[in-house]
Amino acid sequence: MDLIEQLRRLLNRQPLAQGCDWTDILKALEEANKRAKQGDAECQGMLLDFLDQHWSVPLTKDSRVPSIMPPEEMLLRQALVYVMENPVLRDAEQLRLNSSILNIAENAVSPALAQTAREYLEAQSSG
Amino acid sequence: MNRDWPPIELYSVHFQFPGSQALPLVDPVTNEVLGARPEWIKNARNEPVAYERGSTPEVRVGLMTRFLFVPDRFTLYAETLPLDSHTPSFSPDRLGPWTIESKRAQFSEVSKTLAFNWPLPDRIGVHTLKLRWFAAWKSEEGEDVEVVIGDTQHTVCTTGKRPASSSQARYYAPLMLWTSDWCAGVTGDKEICDAILKNLPATNLRYGVPGWDVRYMLMTGGGMCGGWYQLFQQMAACQGVRVETRSFRPVMPPPLAPDGKGGPGPLTLFAWGAFSCCVPGVNQLEPSWIIRYRGLFPQAQDYPPDLEMSLDKYPTQLENRYCYPIDGMDGHSINFLVKDDGKTVYLYDACFRREAVELAMPLPAVKSQMQMGRDAPFRSQYLDGQFIWFLAGGLMGGQYSEVNLDERLYGLSVKTHLVPELAIEWDY
Numbered sequence: 001m002d003l004i005e006q007l008r009r010l011l012n013r014q015p016l017a018q019g020c021d022w023t024d025i026l027k028a029l030e031e032a033n034k035r036a037k038q039g040d041a042e043c044q045g046m047l048l049d050f051l052d053q054h055w056s057v058p059l060t061k062d063s064r065v066p067s068i069m070p071p072e073e074m075l076l077r078q079a080l081v082y083v084m085e086n087p088v089l090r091d092a093e094q095l096r097l098n099s100s101i102l103n104i105a106e107n108a109v110s111p112a113l114a115q116t117a118r119e120y121l122e123a124q125s126s127g
Numbered sequence: 128m129n130r131d132w133p134p135i136e137l138y139s140v141h142f143q144f145p146g147s148q149a150l151p152l153v154d155p156v157t158n159e160v161l162g163a164r165p166e167w168i169k170n171a172r173n174e175p176v177a178y179e180r181g182s183t184p185e186v187r188v189g190l191m192t193r194f195l196f197v198p199d200r201f202t203l204y205a206e207t208l209p210l211d212s213h214t215p216s217f218s219p220d221r222l223g224p225w226t227i228e229s230k231r232a233q234f235s236e237v238s239k240t241l242a243f244n245w246p247l248p249d250r251i252g253v254h255t256l257k258l259r260w261f262a263a264w265k266s267e268e269g270e271d272v273e274v275v276i277g278d279t280q281h282t283v284c285t286t287g288k289r290p291a292s293s294s295q296a297r298y299y300a301p302l303m304l305w306t307s308d309w310c311a312g313v314t315g316d317k318e319i320c321d322a323i324l325k326n327l328p329a330t331n332l333r334y335g336v337p338g339w340d341v342r343y344m345l346m347t348g349g350g351m352c353g354g355w356y357q358l359f360q361q362m363a364a365c366q367g368v369r370v371e372t373r374s375f376r377p378v379m380p381p382p383l384a385p386d387g388k389g390g391p392g393p394l395t396l397f398a399w400g401a402f403s404c405c406v407p408g409v410n411q412l413e414p415s416w417i418i419r420y421r422g423l424f425p426q427a428q429d430y431p432p433d434l435e436m437s438l439d440k441y442p443t444q445l446e447n448r449y450c451y452p453i454d455g456m457d458g459h460s461i462n463f464l465v466k467d468d469g470k471t472v473y474l475y476d477a478c479f480r481r482e483a484v485e486l487a488m489p490l491p492a493v494k495s496q497m498q499m500g501r502d503a504p505f506r507s508q509y510l511d512g513q514f515i516w517f518l519a520g521g522l523m524g525g526q527y528s529e530v531n532l533d534e535r536l537y538g539l540s541v542k543t544h545l546v547p548e549l550a551i552e553w554d555y
Binding site for chain 2: 023064065066067068069070073074077078109110111112115116
């Protein structure tokens with residue numbers, strides 16, 4: 001399974017490979033982050049797109065169920081960390097990024113994700 | 128006067144009107160505030176209301192005057208009616224009298240805000256208030272007229288004292304009703320939290336089903352720890368008690384040396400992959416089939432384990448367990464009540480424990496790490512007994528055995544209490 005292709009399909013709302021679940025998308029994010037750091041423009045764009053939440057995460061009956069927050073928010077938090085740790089992404093599209101993070105901060109059901117998003121927002125506004 | 132067609136009729140009683148002292152209760156199904164409309168509407172609606180204990184409420188009553196002979200001015204009052212012996216109630220004095228002015232018209236609506244002339248009980252509880260409402264006036268012939276204009280019955284929750292910061296909070300109605308009942312007559316933050324924790328099974332909500340926020344849990348019947356710790360926090364908030372939310376996740380220990388005595392060594396030799404427990408959780412008879420891991424778990428009896436021995440030589444146990452991956456992301460969520468001295472906390476694990484754990488430690492700071500020997504209070508009084516196994520992967524008998532929960536690979540189970548050093552990371 002080409003993980004980047006699955007991520008691409010997820011963001012384009014196309015069907016994913018059979019059996020692909022949120023843990024595969026997590027791996028895909030990790031791979032996209034690696035490539036984004038190397039300057040891959042498509043992967044940089046996908047990480048930013050991911051924060052817009054215009055996607056729904058696939059769950060299969062064998063999917064691992066996370067404990068502290070929903071799978072979607074696990075993925076969002078990881079993508080948020082990747083984006084904020086990448087100076088190219090963090091500084092390139094600040095307005096769009098701020099809007100995405102604000103949306104996450106306001107709508108996350110998990111206190112951990114909401115608080116993480118708020119901290120990033122504060123960091124953005126102060127720095 | 129036709130008794131079936133009284134000249135004045137009570138058609139609504141509104142407690143949580145804008146500006147009132149009533150606490151905003153929310154219906155989890157519609158996610159709407161119950162007090163957006165009158166809580167009692169004749170033949171249509173009767174919803175609970177909540178006040179801080181000892182409050183003196185105001186209500187807004189809606190009256191319909193029907194006939195021309197209703198005077199411009201009349202007196203309104205309500206008598207409290209006795210309830211059956213099985214229904215807890217309070218029997219205060221008569222409510223009112225209040226003077227009401229109405230227009231002489233064929234049909235006229237009167238909406239009037241009325242202050243109670245006595246306070247609600249100064250203790251936590253759920254009370255039933257049954258009222259018979261009367262209107263009285265002097266007829267044109269000079270006779271005293273008194274008519275019953277309606278009977279109403281209200282469920283009134285009185286809560287613990289509230290911190291000023293909670294004035295804008297919203298409370299799910301079932302949480303308010305449950306906690307006001309469980310904590311009836313209870314005072315003190317710890318006692319309130321204890322009563323809530325002890326009674327959580329009465330909600331019929333279960334641990335171990337996907338669900339991470341309170342409303343979803345109330346709708347679907349349960350949730351994961353990420354939902355339970357929010358539920359417990361909101362329940363305590365209903366009674367004016369502030370508890371903190373924390374999630375913890377173990378972090379990788381320092382690599383173990385080939386001689387098993389600690390110190391630097393290749394990480395791949397022995398590494399934690401997950402922590403686990405076998406207790407079923409609230410309202411489960413056994414670990415929930417939805418999220419449990421069922422399989423043969425090889426178990427080490429000693430620490431450090433004999434890494435010369437291959438995994439298949441260890442005794443195994445067929446078990447159902449909850450396993451939490453040590454992946455830097457997931458973990459377990461709990462609540463803390465901080466004692467006034469700031470040096471002691473009470474740990475509340477809504478998923479697994481029915482009693483608080485008193486720990487001689489301050490509230491862990493978010494994003495901090497805690498290195499813990501076997502004597503650390505969090506370990507000795509909670510972690511070691513609750514999550515009795517840590518799952519380890521490593522080079523065993525010359526073969527690498529990994530922990531991969533997605534692939535149902537469980538590595539080697541090591542008893543938590545035997546591990547000399549564990550590190551925990553804290554999150555919100």
